[in-house]
Amino acid sequence: MRRNLLAALGLVVLAGLACLAYLQSGKPRLVARAQGPISALAGEPGLGVAWLEATPSGDRLMLARRWRTPRLLLAGRGLTALALAEGRAFVAQRESAGGGHLLRLLPHIRKPDTLATLKGEVPQMVAGDGQIAWLEERPAALPAVPFVAAAGPVTVIRSVPQQSGAISIVEVLPAESAPTPRSSAAEGRVRLLGIAGQRVYWLEHRHKLLDTETCLISCPAAGGPATLVASEPGFQQALLLRDALVWTAYSQEASPSESHRSIKRQPLTGGAPQVIADWLAKDAVPIGDADRVYTQDPELLWRLEARRGEQRVLYSRAYGAFSAHVIGDDEYLVIGERKSWSITERPLTYWARLRHLLSG
């Protein structure tokens, strides 16, 4: 009788917890309030989430381990790009005289070590497969002379092993230096997607007279010939998963096709790309982690069911976000409103919600 009572009590407690978890679904949790604009955010499920915030007294690299109070990892001026990998943080620091350093930090050791010397501004950095790759923007050799292509600014993609080693030049690209918005067609805006299979993946937006072309390109991290993976008309976005590339494209069903977006997926091993979603808003952006794909537009976060070819609304947002990131089972939103900057965390799966509930 007593054992039955205990079992029933356990049952009630579990049911209560589950109901609470369900009721709490969709409620974001505040991770941190920043002291200034947040310029970069990166995460690793095992390590937590880290970000760069610009404060009046300088830039700060902050780390929030799961369920713990955020703490300062590094303070200094000119922190511009960030990546987390294998329990380490990698950050680019610009020197006032030009150039800078790529720093590597272990969270429990405050003193960083220098992994590479930088020769330009670093707007973005990615990590994966034991490598770090970054964009390095180098200025024009002949500034203010617009028609000298050979002396123009370049964007360099470089990489280095996370454990340190030789620095490789992955690719050198003409930088965005168009004197008018529609000139300089070959010059593209470059965004790194990630590293997989010892290859660096990036996308290039190439401006044309009436439209933009988006090219997905990969190249060995140690340097070598680049491969065009796919190209799409229009300004598109892409995401590198563990085993596939996912990108937006003009809708195949809408008319006009530019009015909506579809999502295509192509395995890294090759093969024809498959459309896994269609009729998305035209500003939809794929975000996700290694395995799952979500798309966001200003109002909604969708989860794509790649196998079923369906898309479902996870929730709708009532406020604007500067950027969204999916790390593990959680979505992180960077929000900036009236000199107030914060990072919120929202569980995206049932287990993540239960974990949030249990962690308080």
Next chain:
Amino acid sequence: MPAWIAVVGILLTLAVVELGYWRGLMSKPKALPRPPKGAEGGPPEAAAPPAGQPGVTVLTLAGRPEAGYQNGPAGEARFNGPAGVALGPDRAVYIADSRNNCIRKLSPDGSVSTLAGGPARGALGDFADGVAAAARFSGPSAVAIAPDGALLVCDTGNHRLRRVARDGMVSTYAGGDTERDDLGRPTGGWRDGPAAQAQFRYPVGLVVDSAGAVYVADAGNHRVRRVSPAGQVTTLATVGNEEMGAPTELALTSSGQLWVADTAGGALWFGPREGPLQRWQPAKEEKPLKAPAGLAAAGNVLYLVDAGDHCLLRLRDGRLSLVAGSREPQGSGYADGYGNLALFSSPAGLAIGRDGDLYLADFGNNCLRQIKVEPGLQ
């Protein structure tokens, strides 16, 4: 008995929660509003060429604003940042196709072909002498015809002057090896002396006189250089400095004056061809030059391109006048048509034909333009 009750209970609870979770997911999203057909997203229709005042007519001779690399009929050909232009004795037009790292030829029959070099991926060009197709350039930005009919090229990224013989063989005319940076790009240098050992830094413009001497706008060194017919390189004059200004284009008038465009400094310089140069000053009431680039002389009349104002100007008897394009703010664009209703985008190299027509490398619009000026207005 209690154990299985607990297990069933837990499973039941999880099922209820999961059902609720999936119910939330299964809710059909609101249909996204479909814009009316043609209301948005479609490419804007290209504007029809405007009508305007007669006398000067601007035409697109080859290429179109969409960049690329394609040979064939002029209308289908594609260029990528054409920066320099020259007219050959064979009535062909030669174009320094800078971002395609090659020299293109527009034949009198209207077909575009590649004379030497070829496109290379990325921002780095290459260097190789040899037969036309095997030769390599790095961002060539100017071309001129030598007295023997060969084509001289400012191979800007390789910091050399190259020569393309009439049989297509490419050789180095002046400029030797220099140090390389960490990306493998030669850095250039400054050294006078025999042509093979001389060093340049980003040569971007050149003009050849009737005796075969070559005057070079050595932009990276902020100097005007001269290569004598005997192959000796000397420095003639300094234009600008590290902070401001650099020579970018040159022209020789029939009276023997050397004119130099200083794009970054927004200035024109002139003087005897042996130097020194002095800065040309526009009249007080005239709008100052913004970024003079291409130059071409017809007798003692100088035509010049202002890449900053996206227009073609004429300098005659010390007075500037607008020939084509617009000097108004936001005057860049692409439009053929009469005189000041035509639009250019960062125009660069300029050449003048025997009939008085002007040929313009429209860098930003990736095409070759022809400006027909009626004889009475030339």
